[in-house]
Amino acid sequence: MELEFAKPLQAAPTPIPGLLLFDLPVHGDNRGWFKENWQREKMLAAGLPDFGPVQNNISFNEKAGTTRGIHAEPWDKFVSVATGRIFGAWVDLREGPSFGTVFTAELNAATAVFVPRGVGNAFQTLEDNTAYTYLVNDHWSAAAQEQYTFLNLADETAAIDWPIPLQRAELSDKDRAHPRLDQVTPMPAKKILVLGADGQLGRALRTAYAGQAHVEFATRADFDLAHPGTWPAPHWRGYSAIINAAAYTAVDKAETDQGRREAWAVNVTAVSALARIAAAHGITLVHVSSDYVFDGSAEVHAEDEPPSPLGVYGATKAAADAVVAVVPRHYILRTSWVIGDGANFVRTMASLAGRGIAPAVVEDQVGRLTFTEDLAAGIRHLLDTGAPFGTYNLSNTGDPLSWAAIARKIYLLAGRDAADIAGVSTAEYFADKDAAPRPASSSFDLSKITEAGFVLAPAAERLAAYLAR
Template sequence: MSDELRIESTSVPGLLVVHLPVHGDERGWFKENWQREKMVALGLPDFAPVQNNMSFNAHRGATRGIHTEPWDKFVSVATGRVFAAWVDMREGPSFGTTFWTELDEHTAVFVPRGVGNSYQALTDGTVYSYLVNDHYVPGRTYPALHLADPTAGIPWPIPLDSTEVEISAKDRANPLLDAVAPMAPKKTLIIGARGQLGRALAPLFPGATLVDLDELDLTAPAALAAWPWRDYELVLNAAAYTAVDQAETTEGRAVCWAANAAAPAALARIAAEHHLTLVHYSTDYVFEGSDVEGGHREDEPFAPLGVYGQSKAAGDLAVATAPRHYVLRTSWVIGEGHNFVRTMAKLAADGVDPVVVDDQVGRLTFTSDLAAATHHLVSTGAPFGTYNATNTGAARSWADYARSVFTLTGHDPARVGTTSTAAYAEGRSPWAPRPLHSTLNLDKLTASGFRPRDADDALGAYLRELGD
């Protein structure tokens, strides 16, 4: 009997064979059939099962399958022996790939969503168990495959035409592989798709569902309840209330908190319930702007100055309750749409000499780099949590960046006047306090294997694109 827990991969991507330690004596045997901590540490996905099913096969030769379900399974034998076979029914290059093995009390198998499974009892009174991470929904149909499909070529120990074999009429009617519609992968949802960041995310997540708040109101419980979350695996929440000054008004405060705190909290609850990965975007405004050596780190305590920052901090805390989450904290976002760089370029071209604050210091973040960082974290399976994500390079003031825009567009940077934040705020109402030091430390992001472009290089490329 095995005395070591081991997990091995197979020819079907994601299909894992688990070798279970079984401890026996003259009374029988004992095993840890499912041990989350140990198994996850060895590479089993933390698939969060919600239901345990048992299948009893009265007689040797009982054969079931090949069935494909839209959930993950962990299959193990309680008593007897089973020949088991799997066929990859997912869209993609591995479609039709097969694997088979024999299962007894020493062996379990993790079956990923979209992989067809089939079982043939090799002894009377066989019982096998399977954990699943979603609930069965009556009336839904999923891909199935004929047990004797020639392309699968499954070597059934008991031939399917044997008098010992019992197969249901439904399974005998299953189609051959060339008539099977492959199971599509779960989808990605981008919320706030018409915003600067949403537009940058869309090309990196082709096929994603693109919605804005007029199509999915995150503050409306009925709209959230009606959305088909079970069809998704990844949610990118690029929607936010960013009118920082208006947030200081009575009306703006309520809208700001609803969008930046209540909505992310609702998404976090949904993500936990449906096992989704939730990506959310935060801001340097969650800090009060002290001059921190090396920049603000991800674990720095929150100290927001105004309503906008307070609401974003609350949203960060809510999103962190989702088991599978990324919070990307950023600053000074520049993308497709109205932004500081476009404004400075237009003023330069129009002959207007702006006055820009010179005591707020940070780095620009171009949405193309923020979107690329998002794709990197998600696609590489980086540890969940909060990551600072801006462009790299020296920290500069808004006035510095304004001068760079003038220079790069062929205008005299001396035309840019300067002022302090306090002086600029005089007479302006409503007015939100701004953090003076917004530079974010990027060590955690770069340690994950991603390095954004230098902000100055990205600014030059951005302005060249504007000029084309």
């Protein structure tokens, strides 16, 4: 394999998902050669994930035939040759359908490879005095080494055709003793942490991720957002996403002195701490926002509408949106009128209908219901599909309705007369009450989430099913 000068930078996929083989531009003359071994901007454009390396290691091998592996490590790595030539072999040792897939290639100074977490790698030097370098996105430690997954270099299923037969190669005793493929425990996926797992959305996320061993659920007792100093400190590099389903949502109480402090502590200070964790460790942060970030003067709200909150709760949510938006990997789900397993408007109206009460309900606030099963499914869809990061509006579909119109639908579904609902203005309803201001319109433009491939259910359909349950 000759060292070829002036090749263009390009990445090629391999049979192993996420394993990329790179051609690197090398410039040479009679003095030797020079290359940009890792250049973030150009390599991202070529297809390299923005994996955030934090450590650079070099392996020097005095003799041809030195063979190391097969090691699957709990981090991503970018491997390139400094001098000499190596034969590389990679075996997918991650959970999933590609487990056991094999790819091999020869590398010299003009080639490099990106190895995702959990893909086993082995290298055999083909020349004396060979050195290769690798960038990794976590710090090595003895504890981290305990998370490795290993495969025997001579595994018959992988059937790697080593250029220098293993019986003539230089191997460590440890590498000779690694298990065969049928005895390997696959490396599990990175974890997802769900905060607020005891709330309406948290319960829906438990259902959406039922049976997924890599998803952890934390309640307020486990992870109290109001007190960041008490948070546990897991190995964050082992997490791919944090879903923040917790929030201070007492809209009216937030207007009091005590409520204002609590709302800012949970909705902004804690979210800022989560944002720092996510940014530092390459974690995707999923944050749930609200229609209350707007004053409701626009008939339909798009994702790029500037915030214009009317009250304290809306101000805290708008501030959190701004914080989360600077996290490199983030999804902000802006939603409205959330209905799930817990106290909410639909349950209240159904209870009143069952007790024969004829209430007054606000007629001049218009929007759409969002059922938590769809909000949870939308969150999972964005994470599973790797949709572009950013802000997404998400509610159920259908014509926007007032609270009073929705209440009439509930009464009809409960076998009551819709005329039992008396429509009143917001001002009339909250007269002589301490209440936060509400946006008059909470209707969202839903085209972005739809274009991301997520199918939204009609609110009327979800409402009927919810009441039937």
